[in-house]
Amino acid sequence: MxxxxxxxxxxxxxxxxxxxxxxxxxxxxxxxxxxxxxxxxxxxxxxxxxxxxxxxxxxxxxxxxxxxxxxxxxxxxxxxxxxxxxxxxxxxxxxxxxxxxxxxxxxxxxxxxxxxxxxxxxxxxxxxxxxxxxxxxxxxxxxxxxxxxxxxxxxxxxxxxxxxxxxxxxxxxxxxxxxxxxxxxxxxxxxxxxxxxxxxxxxxxxxxxxxxxxxxxxxxxxxxxxxxxxxxxGGIDPLIVLDDAEIERAVDLAIAGRFDNTGQSCAASKRLIVDKSLAKDFTARLIEKVKQMRMDDPLVEGIDIGPMSRKDLRDDLHDQVQRAIKAGAKLECGGEIPDRAGAWYPPTVLSNVTQGNPAFSEELFGPVASVVIAENEDHAIQLANDCPYGLGSTVVSKDLERGERVARQLEAGMSFVNRPTTPFAQLPFGGVKGxxxxxxxxxxxxxxxxxxxxxxxxxx
Missing domain, CATH: 3.40.605.10 (Aldehyde Dehydrogenase; Chain A, domain 1)
Incomplete structure (x- = not known):
């Protein structure tokens, strides 16, 4: 042996x-x-x-x-x-x-x-x-x-x-x-x-x-x-919130898409690209809900966030968050390693994330949401496609035809309207680019x- x-x-x-x-x-x-x-x-x-x-x-x-x-x-x-x-x-x-x-x-x-x-x-x-x-x-x-x-x-x-x-x-x-x-x-x-x-x-x-x-x-x-x-x-998947989106629903979709599996998913909604007309209210509501998330032992009933899978990956994520803050991102909540045994990292929100910031251009494989502001629909599409990866993507809109039109312009293997990227046996799963x-x-x-x-x- x-x-x-x-x-x-x-x-x-x-x-x-x-x-x-x-x-x-x-x-x-x-x-x-x-x-x-x-x-x-x-x-x-x-x-x-x-x-x-x-x-x-x-x-x-x-x-x-x-x-x-x-x-x-x-x-x-x-x-x-x-x-x-x-x-x-x-x-x-x-x-x-x-x-x-x-x-x-x-x-x-x-x-x-x-x-x-x-x-x-x-x-x-x-x-x-x-x-x-x-x-x-x-x-x-x-x-x-x-x-x-x-x-x-x-x-x-x-x-x-x-x-x-x-x-x-x-x-x-x-x-x-x-x-x-x-x-x-x-x-x-x-x-x-x-x-x-x-x-x-x-x-x-x-x-x-x-x-x-x-x-x-x-x-x-x-x-x-x-x-x-x-x-x-990998993936740095976008979730685009168009200007006609209902904020509460958009926030719920963003939390589901970003924090499921403690954020450790290739197809997670890692960049939340929000129209400027909704950005202030969306970010405030997102922060409020993220602060309410329960982080505890994964076998405890009703929790939202467990530990990350390994300490080395947790430490790498924390380094990315710190670099993102130094590059101009604003830490809204989370972002601190708890003083306890295990690979714990709290659910974290970064705002003021712009092109070139590590939180925009690197995959953050853990419970960190990056809020990016778009000037309009065309700018949102441009931001979403400014990425070396192309796995999943989500568009949030009340207008389903508009949502589909925007979704079809995204450089990704999978595009969903009003739903985070979700595996279905009947649908192909995979990506493009990196x-x-x-x-x-x-x-x-x-x-x-x-x-x-x-x-x-x-x-x-």
């Missing part, structure tokens, strides 16, 4: 929860051999059997939702009720692929000159490696695994090192549903082993959710191996690692 370990630490109090041995190179080789042996039979499994197992998995996720939500809270600090919500979206995604598998796999006929028949079919290609983050320990895994298992690929999971207990429980549920070792395989390893896995012949592609730096590295490794990749990276490429969920996620193959039969 390897002498290295993955350590799970409770970010609410710094207590070590458990340690998990990592795989040695020989262990990893055996896992990959087992994957190689399992793939041919699984790829030929009838669609109805794959769908049945996915439905069993969805049922198991629902049955173990309390256990999963508790473990997520203990390992990365997500408030318990939000963890339950994560299990719900995870089971719904799993059922989406089970319920729609026949349609997703149906050959698509094409009318082509000289053909007796011509069609497009989808074939599995091998093992997909998922390099997954800690902030949505279950949802992120399901998002990559469910469509690939539905399509006949097998899955290898390299989960974040600080949520090994979640990875273990997730794996148990997949195995219990019938996706046995070799079909769904957790690889407790460090990042240094990822490249060797990508280079293994059984691996047909890699999907990563994480930082831009990690994405560039994995994309380079996958490209060198001539294998496709899907990357979901937020990555490729899509997950929906039929687009289903085809990401399938061989989209032409079958042409000529007339006699």
């Amino acid at each position: 390897s002498n290295k370990t993955l350590t799970a630490t409770n970010p609410a109090n710094d207590n070590v929860l458990n340690e998990y041995a990592t795989l040695s190179k020989d262990d990893l080789a055996r896992k990959l051999d087992q994957t190689r042996e399992s793939y041919p039979a699984y790829s030929q499994l009838p669609l109805e059997e794959r769908a049945r197992r996915l439905n069993v998995l969805a049922d198991l996720i629902d049955e173990h939702k309390e256990e999963m939500a508790t473990l997520i809270a203990r390992e990365m600090g997500k408030p318990y009720q939000q963890g339950l919500s994560e299990t719900q979206i995870s089971s719904s995604i799993t059922r989406f692929y089970a319920d729609n598998l026949d349609e997703l796999m149906d050959p698509e006929p094409r009318d082509v000159e000289g053909a007796e028949s011509a069609m497009i079919v989808k074939d599995p290609m091998g093992a997909v490696l998922g390099v997954m983050p800690w902030n949505y320990p279950l949802y992120q895994v399901v998002r990559f695994a469910a469509p690939n298992l539905a399509g006949g690929n097998v899955c290898l999971l390299k989960h974040a090192s600080n949520v090994p207990g979640c990875a273990e429980l997730i794996t148990q549920l997949f195995h219990k549903a019938g996706f046995e070792e070799g079909v769904f395989t957790w690889l407790p390893i460090g990042a240094e082993m990822v490249e060797s896995i990508i280079n293994d012949p059984i691996v047909c592609g890699v999907t990563l959710t994480g930082s831009e730096e990690a994405g560039r590295k994995v994309a380079q490794q996958a490209g060198a191996a001539l294998k496709p990749s899907v990357l979901e990276l 937020s990555g490429y490729g899509r997950e969920q929906s039929e687009y996620g289903f085809g990401a690692f399938m061989n989209i193959r032409t079958v042409y039969v000529a007339k006699h």
